[in-house]
Amino acid sequence: MSTFVSLFIYGLSEGAILALAALGFVLIYKATGVINFAQGEFLLIGAYTFYTAFVILRLPIVVAALVGVVAAVIIGVLVERFILRPMVGQSHISIIMVTIGLAGLLSALVQMFFGTQPRSMPPLFPRTQLEILGAHIPANRLWVLLVAGIVLTLLTLFFQRSKHGIAMRAVADDQQAAMTVGISVRRVFALSWALAAVSALIAGILLADVTTVEMNLVNFGLLVFPVVILGGLDSVPGTIVGGLTIGLISQFVAGYLDPGLAEVAPYIVLVLILLVRPYGVFGEKRIERV
Structure with a gap:
């Protein structure tokens, strides 16, 4: 029972991060129709930006977080304005x-400035052990899940x-119709990229x-x-459910089967979902007639 509870909490915390x-x-996909293969690099840039502000510059945690948010917004807007808009x-x-090229560029920039060695960061949340149904869970896992x-x-x-969300x-739903009622499509595109960078x-x-x-x-x-x-490419609630599901699957496979298999289990799920429900569990099925 304790093993199950431990894997469950770990899976939920990692799944919540995945959902973010x-x-x-x-x-980005809902607003612009762009499949962004650089989202993982946005996550990487976010971690190193906060690390720079919090550890290297020794700014207070709140100020470091604000610096990270400002940097993320700037990066998202610049990418939309100078890389995606011309396309x-x-x-x-x-x-x-x-x-894909953007992803390679961002990874190369991080490696250029920070190298490839892992860097430790002072704990943001308490690391004390909490006992839950016989399982000993680090408190930071619960804090991560809460945040x-x-x-x-x-x-x-x-x-x-x-x-702005509406x-x-x-x-x-319809860019042309949105423009006719006075909505700035370019501004929405920039906002979507900025929010994507902040969530990452x-x-x-x-x-x-x-x-x-x-x-x-x-x-x-x-x-x-x-x-x-x-969860579906165009479903926000589906993304949350999908993130938690993939996080739980990875942890349970690693805990009960094999850690190596846990690395490929999410992609096995991906293939199975594509075979059964190509639009995702919560995705909207679109039929275009010409």
Whole structure:
């Protein structure tokens, strides 16, 4: 029982971080139709930006977080303005190749400035051990789950109820119709990339706190693809469910079967979902007639 509880808590915490990273992916896709293969690199940049402000510059944690948010917004807006906007009207494969190139560029920049050695960061949350149903769980895992849950809730409410969130949904449904009612499509595009970078930043900070700051964080970001395929490319609630599901699957496979198999289990789920429900469990099935 204690093993199950431990794996369950660990899976939920990692799944919540995954959902945060994948939410940015979904926001970009819903608003712009772009499949962003650089979302994992956004997570990596976020972790190292916070590390620079918090550890190297020794700023207070709140100030370091604000610096990270500002940097994430700037990066997201610059990427949309100078890399993606000139690609408007180009084929989907061309835009995908651009995001793949962007991913390589961002990874190379991080490696250039920080190298490849893992870096430790002072704990953001308490590391005390809590006993839950016989299992000893680090308190930081529960804090990560709480913070990720709050951020996911706030972003979901923003997307569903705020003026800018409704504008993003309108652009996602029909760009031409949104323009006719005065919505700036370019502004929505920039906002979606900025929010995606911020969500990846928060995911990177939380992940760095429970692991280390290193280049391998980008591999965790790659798990957004099984998450969004499971939940649906255009479904925000589906992304949350998909993130938690993939996190739990990875932990249970690692705990009860084999840690090596846990690394490929999410991608096995991805293939199975594509075979059974190509639009995802919560994705909207679209039929185009010509």
